Amino acid sequence: MNVACGRIAMSTATESDSEFDQTLLRLLAGCAAQDQAALQSLYELVSPLLFACLKRMLRRRSIAEEALQDVFVTIWLRAGQFRPERGRPLAWLVSIARYRAIDLLRRERWAPALTADLPEQAAAAPEKEQWLSAGPLLERCLALLTDQQRQCLELAFVGGNSHDEVARLTGSPLGTVKSWIRRALQTLKACLES
Amino acid sequence: MNVAPDNPELIDRLAAEYVLGTLRGAARVRFERWRTTSNLVNDRCQFWEERLVPLLREIQAVPPPPHVWQDIRRRLNFSTAAPRRRNVRALALAASVLLVVGLAAFLYWRTLTTERATEVATISAPSGALMWQVEIYGRAGAARGLSVHAGAFAAPPEGRDYELWALPKTGAPVSLGVLPYRESVTRRALTGEQQQALDRSSQLAVSIEPPGGSPTGAPTGAVVFVVSLRVAT
Numbered sequence: 183m184n185v186a187c188g189r190i191a192m193s194t195a196t197e198s199d200s201e202f203d204q205t206l207l208r209l210l211a212g213c214a215a216q217d218q219a220a221l222q223s224l225y226e227l228v229s230p231l232l233f234a235c236l237k238r239m240l241r242r243r244s245i246a247e248e249a250l251q252d253v254f255v256t257i258w259l260r261a262g263q264f265r266p267e268r269g270r271p272l273a274w275l276v277s278i279a280r281y282r283a284i285d286l287l288r289r290e291r292w293a294p295a296l297t298a299d300l301p302e303q304a305a306a307a308p309e310k311e312q313w314l315s316a317g318p319l320l321e322r323c324l325a326l327l328t329d330q331q332r333q334c335l336e337l338a339f340v341g342g343n344s345h346d347e348v349a350r351l352t353g354s355p356l357g358t359v360k361s362w363i364r365r366a367l368q369t370l371k372a373c374l375e376s
Numbered sequence: 377m378n379v380a381p382d383n384p385e386l387i388d389r390l391a392a393e394y395v396l397g398t399l400r401g402a403a404r405v406r407f408e409r410w411r412t413t414s415n416l417v418n419d420r421c422q423f424w425e426e427r428l429v430p431l432l433r434e435i436q437a438v439p440p441p442p443h444v445w446q447d448i449r450r451r452l453n454f455s456t457a458a459p460r461r462r463n464v465r466a467l468a469l470a471a472s473v474l475l476v477v478g479l480a481a482f483l484y485w486r487t488l489t490t491e492r493a494t495e496v497a498t499i500s501a502p503s504g505a506l507m508w509q510v511e512i513y514g515r516a517g518a519a520r521g522l523s524v525h526a527g528a529f530a531a532p533p534e535g536r537d538y539e540l541w542a543l544p545k546t547g548a549p550v551s552l553g554v555l556p557y558r559e560s561v562t563r564r565a566l567t568g569e570q571q572q573a574l575d576r577s578s579q580l581a582v583s584i585e586p587p588g589g590s591p592t593g594a595p596t597g598a599v600v601f602v603v604s605l606r607v608a609t
Contacts, residue, residue: 226599231435268422269426274425284400
């Protein structure tokens, strides 16, 4: 059954993602037209994913809850500016949340507790829900990276860690971490654009 | 520097680090300013935003507490009388969202059962991963049973359970029980109330509930999937 499920997940990811995109587009158009029900539906659909991202990056639940409010206020106000021909709606929504978290990490005086983060990041994750498919392309490109490069990218993108924090978390020199990340991004770019 | 430099390679490198989140401080603020005035900067940011989003694939979704939505409504001065039609509309929208015909799984699953299902529904994650295959046995009016097969990726939400509901065309949803997880299979007989509800339903829904299912007999948490029942072939 493993094999059958795996095959289905892969073969239908694109079709299902595009249907998912269509719904997000419709809801964003609703928000742009000041339809409050559209924002609520959008909230029901994507808030668990966005909240999980915010919680991971900001580490504190209460701050993540406030950030989630900011994010949906922003989505409501900016929905009219979203241009479907320029990109996928989920990337747009996730970016609003991630950039808000990075803003808060930059502006807040509190220092995030780093210690609790690493074990969770490093743990194998058999029980995690697969909300997003990496897609065969990114999966293939990620496979070109070293384990260290991949870990650094995930600590930065998913965990919201700066260069300094990634260096501390991995116990590697800052200069080394910067060059791992730079090279990882170069490799990904070459692979993704090929 | 208020104007983005005319150097595509530099812009791309900065865009990647901006999206990754490692461009910080004054450099980030400056880059954000460039993004608002330069199409090239904006294009490269969008390239990286789309390409890197799948890095979140392993993150486990966490439903926020209910007060957050109320706070958002307050901040946006939404009317307090929430339009009830929302439910219908949300369900209709959700119904169009998440469905994939898991034909291979279905055929495989069919070979494992001796009785022929009369109606089936396939519930898939946005990624396309099969979550559950639901099958209903027996004709309307006769004693009927329900079987649910959980896909490899069907995992419980943090500290809660997923519950399956029949959505009659009129009237309240009727619980069909808590869903199984990770490749397990549940088979159970349907009560008279469940059978009657199914006879009047063309859709099933899945909501997030406290462990063991809704304490009230009605969905209390977010409805995360709505799917159509199909006649089994």
